[in-house]
Amino acid sequence: MSKAYDEMYQDAGSLRSHYSSYSQWLESTPPEIIARKREEADLAFHRVGITFAVYGEEAGKERLIPFDIIPRIIPSEEWKVMAAGLKQRVKALNAFLHDIYHDQEILKAGRIPAEQVLGNELFRKEMVGIDLPCQVYAHIAGIDLVRAGKGEYYVLEDNLRTPSGVSYMLEDRKMMMRLFPELFSRQSIAPVEHYPDLLLENLRAVAPDHLAEPTVVVLTPGQFNSAYFEHAFLAQQMGVELVEGSDLFVAEDGVFMRTTQGRKRVDVIYRRIDDDYLDPRAFKKDSVLGVPGLFNAYRKGQVTLANAVGTGIADDKAMYIHVPEMIRFYCGEEPILSNVPTWELRKPDDLKYVLDHLPELVVKEVHGSGGYGMLVGPTSSKDEIATFRDKIIANPGNYIAQPTLSLSTCPTFVDSGVAPRHIDLRPFVLSGKDVTLVPGGLTRVALKEGSLVVNSSQGGGTKDTWVLEN
Amino acid sequence: MLSSTAEHLFWMARSMERAENTARMLDVTYRMSLLKNTIPEAVDQEWIAVLNISGLYSIYSERQPLVSATEVIDFMAFDEANPSSIFNSLRLARDNCRTVRGTVTSEMWETLNATWLEMKKLKQNGLPKDGISDFFDWVKERSHLFRGITYGTMLHDDAFRFIRLGTFLERADNTARILDVKYHVLLPSLHDVGGAADYYQWGALLRSVSAFETYRKAYRDLITPKRVTELLILRADMPRSLHACVQEVDEQGSIINGPRSSELLRLTGMLRAELRFGRIEDIISQGLHEYLTRFLARIHAIGDQINSTYFWPSDD
Numbered sequence: 001m002s003k004a005y006d007e008m009y010q011d012a013g014s015l016r017s018h019y020s021s022y023s024q025w026l027e028s029t030p031p032e033i034i035a036r037k038r039e040e041a042d043l044a045f046h047r048v049g050i051t052f053a054v055y056g057e058e059a060g061k062e063r064l065i066p067f068d069i070i071p072r073i074i075p076s077e078e079w080k081v082m083a084a085g086l087k088q089r090v091k092a093l094n095a096f097l098h099d100i101y102h103d104q105e106i107l108k109a110g111r112i113p114a115e116q117v118l119g120n121e122l123f124r125k126e127m128v129g130i131d132l133p134c135q136v137y138a139h140i141a142g143i144d145l146v147r148a149g150k151g152e153y154y155v156l157e158d159n160l161r162t163p164s165g166v167s168y169m170l171e172d173r174k175m176m177m178r179l180f181p182e183l184f185s186r187q188s189i190a191p192v193e194h195y196p197d198l199l200l201e202n203l204r205a206v207a208p209d210h211l212a213e214p215t216v217v218v219l220t221p222g223q224f225n226s227a228y229f230e231h232a233f234l235a236q237q238m239g240v241e242l243v244e245g246s247d248l249f250v251a252e253d254g255v256f257m258r259t260t261q262g263r264k265r266v267d268v269i270y271r272r273i274d275d276d277y278l279d280p281r282a283f284k285k286d287s288v289l290g291v292p293g294l295f296n297a298y299r300k301g302q303v304t305l306a307n308a309v310g311t312g313i314a315d316d317k318a319m320y321i322h323v324p325e326m327i328r329f330y331c332g333e334e335p336i337l338s339n340v341p342t343w344e345l346r347k348p349d350d351l352k353y354v355l356d357h358l359p360e361l362v363v364k365e366v367h368g369s370g371g372y373g374m375l376v377g378p379t380s381s382k383d384e385i386a387t388f389r390d391k392i393i394a395n396p397g398n399y400i401a402q403p404t405l406s407l408s409t410c411p412t413f414v415d416s417g418v419a420p421r422h423i424d425l426r427p428f429v430l431s432g433k434d435v436t437l438v439p440g441g442l443t444r445v446a447l448k449e450g451s452l453v454v455n456s457s458q459g460g461g462t463k464d465t466w467v468l469e470n
Numbered sequence: 471m472l473s474s475t476a477e478h479l480f481w482m483a484r485s486m487e488r489a490e491n492t493a494r495m496l497d498v499t500y501r502m503s504l505l506k507n508t509i510p511e512a513v514d515q516e517w518i519a520v521l522n523i524s525g526l527y528s529i530y531s532e533r534q535p536l537v538s539a540t541e542v543i544d545f546m547a548f549d550e551a552n553p554s555s556i557f558n559s560l561r562l563a564r565d566n567c568r569t570v571r572g573t574v575t576s577e578m579w580e581t582l583n584a585t586w587l588e589m590k591k592l593k594q595n596g597l598p599k600d601g602i603s604d605f606f607d608w609v610k611e612r613s614h615l616f617r618g619i620t621y622g623t624m625l626h627d628d629a630f631r632f633i634r635l636g637t638f639l640e641r642a643d644n645t646a647r648i649l650d651v652k653y654h655v656l657l658p659s660l661h662d663v664g665g666a667a668d669y670y671q672w673g674a675l676l677r678s679v680s681a682f683e684t685y686r687k688a689y690r691d692l693i694t695p696k697r698v699t700e701l702l703i704l705r706a707d708m709p710r711s712l713h714a715c716v717q718e719v720d721e722q723g724s725i726i727n728g729p730r731s732s733e734l735l736r737l738t739g740m741l742r743a744e745l746r747f748g749r750i751e752d753i754i755s756q757g758l759h760e761y762l763t764r765f766l767a768r769i770h771a772i773g774d775q776i777n778s779t780y781f782w783p784s785d786d
Contacts, residue, residue, distance in 0.1 A: 046587065047580050223569050236572035247474050258473040260628060260780045261728050 005151045005408040006420055007072060018075045018468055021187045025180075026070070034069070037179045038413065041067055044175065066461035067172060068412045069179065072423060072443040079190075079439055079467045082145070082153060082427070085336030086437060088327060090141045090429040093158060093314050095330035097137035101127045101310065111329050112322045117313065122367070124275065124310030126282065130299055132308055133206040134433060139306035140199070140270075141429045142166075145337070145441075147408035154340045154405065156424065158323065160315040161307060162272045165462075166428050167230035169442040170195060170237075172464040188469040190439035195428070196237035199270075202432030203238075206304050207267045214267035216240045217257065219248070221273050221289045231272050245273070250293035254302040268304045275309050317366045317400050318344070340405060346397040354401040355392065358385050362452075363392065363401045376452060378404050407452055410463065412445055422446045424454050425465065439467035475570050476632045477781040482566035482574075483620075483636030486582070489559035490613035491644035495520060495651065496546055497606040498678030502671060503539055517542040523651040524554055543602060548593050556609055560589045575623040578616065585612045631722045635776065638722070642715035643769050648678060649702055650762040672698050679710045699758060700750040712765065713745040719772065730783060734775045741768055 003011070008019045015023055026034075045064055074082075099105050100117055101124075107114040117123055142163025144156040173192055177184055200216065207214030220231035222244050235242035247257050248266065256263040271278065277287040282295035297303050313319060321342050324335045343350035345363075354361060363375040375388040392399050409420035427441030443463040444454035454460040499520050503513045517537050521527040526545075529552060534541050547556045564586035571579045597605050617637065624630050652675050672693045676682040681701060688705065689697050706713045720738035723731065753761045 047584050048576070223565070232568075232572050241472055241475075242572045243472060244474065247472050258783070260471050260473055260476045260632075260726065 004406040004420070004422065005147055005149065007147075007408055007410040007423070009411075018073050022071065022073065022183065025183060025186065038069055041069065041175055041179055044178070045171075048171070065168060065456045066447060067175060068445055068461050068463045069176070070411050070413065070418070071176065071464040071466045072410050072425070073466045073468060074440065076468050076470045081336065083437060083439070085153075086143055086427055086429050087435045088331055088333060088336055089143060089155065089158070089323065090138065090431060090435055092323065092327040092330045093141065093160060094135070094137050094431055096326045097308070097311060097314050098132075098135045099330070100313065101130065101137075106326065106329050109329070111325050112319075116318060116322075120313055120316060120318065122310075122312040122316050124313070126295070126299075127308070127310040131301075133208060133304055134431075136206055136431045137308040138311050138314070139202060139206060139308075139431055141431070142426045142441075143429060145425045145427065146340075146405055147425075148405035151408065153337060155323070155337050156340060156405075157317065157320060158315040159426075160311040161274065162227075163426070163428065164227040164230050164272075165426055165442040165444075166195060167233040168462045169428070169440070169465065170233075172442075172462055176464040190467040190469050192438040192440055192465075195438045196234060198430055198436055198438065199234070200238040200240070202430045202436070203268045203270055203304075203306055205432035206306065208301050208304055211267055215265060216268040216270065217243045217248075217266050219243055219245070219269050219271040219273055221245075221277070225272070227272065234270070245288070245290045248291045248294070250291060250297050255291070255294065255297050266303060268306060270306045275312065278305075278309065317342075317364055318346075320400075340402045343401040345392060345399040345401060350401070351392075351396050355389065358389060360404060361401045362404050363388065363399050366398055366400060376404065379450065379452070404452070407446075407454075410443075410445065412447070412461075412463070414447065414449075419449070421449070422452050422454065423463065440465035471573075471628050471632075473781050473783070475573055475629070477777075478566040478570045479573065479629055479632045480636035480776070480781075482563050482570070482582075483633040484640040485559045485563035485566065486613055486616055487637045487640040488554060488644065489556045489563065490610055491641065491648070492524075492546055492554065492556050492559065493606040493609035494678045495523075495644075495648050496543055497603065498648070498652070498674050500539065500543065500602065500606075501677075502674050513539070519651045520546065523647045526552060526554060547605070557589060557593055560586055573629050575619070577619050577623045581612075581616050581619050585616070588612075628726055631726050632780075634722045635719060635726075638715040638718040639769060639773060639776075641710060642712055642719065643766060645679060645702060645710050645712055645715065646762050646765050646769070648675075649699070650759060650766075653758045653762070669693055676701075681708060681710065684708055696750060696754065699754065703753065704745060704748060704750060706746070713742075716742050716745055723776075726780075728780060730779050734772070734779045737768070737772050737775055741772070 008016060008023070010016060042064070045067060096106065100107065104114075104117075106112055107117060138160040140163060142159035142165065144159065145153050146156045147153050169192060203216045204214050207216075216238065217240055218231055218235040218238075220228060220242060222228065225231070232242055241247075241257065243257055243266075248269075249256055249258065249263075251263075255266045255269070257266055273289055276284045277289045279290045279292060279294040279296075280287045281292050283290070294303070294305075295309070298305055298309070321339065321344065324339055327333060327335045343354050343361075345351045345354055354363065357377075358375070359377045359380075361375075361377045363377070365373040375385065377385065380388070407422040407424060410423045411418050412421040414421070423443050423445045425441050425443050427437055429435060429437045443465045444456070445461045445463055446452060446454045447459060447461050451459070456462075499516050503516060514537050517539060518527065520542060521530050521537070524546075530537075530542070530545055533549075533551060534545065545552055545555065549555045550557060552558065564582050567574060567579055567582045592605065620630070620633060624633075652671075672695065673682060676685050676693070676698060679702060685693065685698070685701055688701060688708075691697070701708055701711065703712045705711045706717055708714055716738065720735070720742045723734055723738050727735075
């Protein structure tokens with residue numbers, strides 16, 4: 001594997017110009033002050049309780065996501081291209097979702113094989129023919145970008161169900177401003193703090209019947225969910241109620257919440273519960289997280305769910321390869337952002353190639369997420385590869401493979417000092433009347449040396465992300 | 471406000487108040503046990519009384535055959551098997567707060583979370599031998615701090631009122647229990663004023679509810695059991711008295727005044743009126759223990775009524 005692109009230094013070791021101001025500051029600040037500030041950050045995150053639960057560990061255990069004080073900096077010109085690419089992509093994805101649940105033009109035109117959509121278990125037949133406000137399905141999209149090779153950006157995956165992480169983006173910024181206010185006066189850094197306002201505005205815009213004062217709520221599975229902190233945080237920041245399924249009930253005329261002053265109507269539900277658990281009458285019968293009858297009210301147009309039911313089909317890894325085609329079909333434009341080259345293991349030729357090259361590749365489950373159930377060839381042992389090979393052969397259609405991208409690195413504080421660590425970026429794209437996003441996103445960093453897995457559940461940390469303003 | 475939010479706020483406040491009052495009860499028993507002229511058997515009885523009054527004797531005796539100061543304090547302060555231990559009360563307060571952190575101020579959440587983190591550390595490291603009173607003081611201080619932050623940072627809306635409701639309902643319950651656990655200290659000598667031992671016992675009791683100086687100010691006289699009981703039951707201006715607590719519950723309840731609150735207000739209003747017009751002589755003549763037992767049952771009924779009025783009303 002060739003040396004990774006570094007965000008701060010050029011190959012010869014000289015500083016990239018957009019890092020010069022920060023670097024000057026870092027060099028002129030005594031190490032003991034930096035050390036103290038890092039401790040302060042740890043303490044503050046603990047006190048504020050910005051934690052997440054880890055599945056498979058002791059029940060209810062909370063862990064802190066490590067925060068690194070060296071920001072990831074993106075020059076203004078670079079961001080403009082990325083932002084345009086992200087908007088284009090999310091527009092196409094929403095158009096695709098509307099299309100496949102209505103006239104299915106893209107299938108009729110033969111641009112995507114129909115059986116891959118209609119035969120996919122993530123295609124929700126219940127959604128066919130339902131009209132949604134503004135024709136938006138993925139109101140909140142988290143698009144994972146990585147930078148490889150000589151620095152070109154790739155879309156690694158689209159997250160269109162309940163993407164999380166935006167609270168860390170906001171808290172990381174707050175923490176940086178609290179610890180190092182002087183940095184923010186040295187150069188102009190695009191603000192991100194208005195994200196909750198933007199989110200609320202978007203959610204209100206997609207209320208049924210375009211109500212003037214719609215009631216918005218955030219629906220959470222509860223405090224043992226790994227992203228509970230974020231659910232509570234967003235509800236508070238937007239000034240709306242955080243509800244659990246048991247707070248809501250469905251009556252003839254709509255969805256209501258139980259309050260101390262009687263029932264109150266709910267118009268838009270920003271739900272952080274998976275489709276399957278939303279409504280025990282429509283989906284999983286044994287779900288205790290959902291609201292009986294909710295899907296029926298949704299179908300009647302009495303309430304808006306964000307994101308819509310059935311968006312999973314569009315962020316499925318089997319559909320990922322078709323996104324550039326969606327962009328051409330719906331937007332009539334060439335994609336601004338590239339996909340990572342991908343092998344589909346359901347194709348015999350691809351399967352053969354991948355099985356022959358497993359040690360070099362990353363193999364992912366088509367429906368998996370969160371870094372669970374994947375093989376990173378170059379960092380896996382022979383035994384691990386052999387075991388995974390058997391799993392692939394047993395069910396090839398369940399996997400895709402990609403080259404192991406040498407993700408870009410960014411200097412990061414680790415035990416031994418400052419060292420380069422691999423990073424990715426998740427910008428959050430909002431769709432309502434328009435498509436909008438705040439500059440930057442969440443930068444995740446793999447803290448283990450050489451590791452390419454940035455997921456917080458697998459030992460990843462986060463960094464503040466700065467988009468410079470000219 | 472969401473019914474479930476109101477419920478979490480209510481229990482957050484109750485649990486915090488319970489932690490404080492458990493610390494107070496343990497502190498007074500501990501201090502009394504240190505008095506020179508108490509005999510060892512009597513000391514054990516005091517600790518058994520502490521367990522009885524909290525309804526925890528059976529849980530305790532399943533785990534620990536012997537009753538001793540060290541064991542009871544450990545059980546009441548740190549034991550995870552005891553649902554009312556200070557450790558579990560603080561955990562419950564913090565978990566409830568976490569669930570409604572969108573409703574409380576960030577100062578409130580940060581204070582409560584920091585308290586919980588510190589509590590975990592204290593449990594892990596154990597207390598120094600001479601540190602037990604310091605620990606009780608710490609619990610009280612954290613509770614004071616939390617109450618002050620709540621009062622000083624939170625919008626005084628219904629959410630705030632459910633917190634007050636929880637605080638004062640729990641405090642009414644706990645003051646009654648502290649009085650009950652010590653009533654035998656007061657009663658046998660009701661007509662027998664004086665005696666240094668009694669003086670220290672009553673003094674310790676008053677101190678446990680921060681009423682020692684108040685007593686001096688209010689009565690400017692020797693400490694007599696009758697006045698101690700009067701102060702802790704009937705004085706409306708004594709912040710931990712039964713009257714003051716019930717008055718606060720009644721007032722907060724009246725302001726919230728939801729569509730189904732008439733039965734709740736009837737219960738709190740009647741109890742408040744009885745405390746307002748009651749006489750200490752009548753209470754003593756019917757038996758202090760009997761009086762307090764009935765009082766606790768009524769506080770319990772008010773708790774049930776709050777539950778069915780606001781938290782779990784029959785379906786709309």
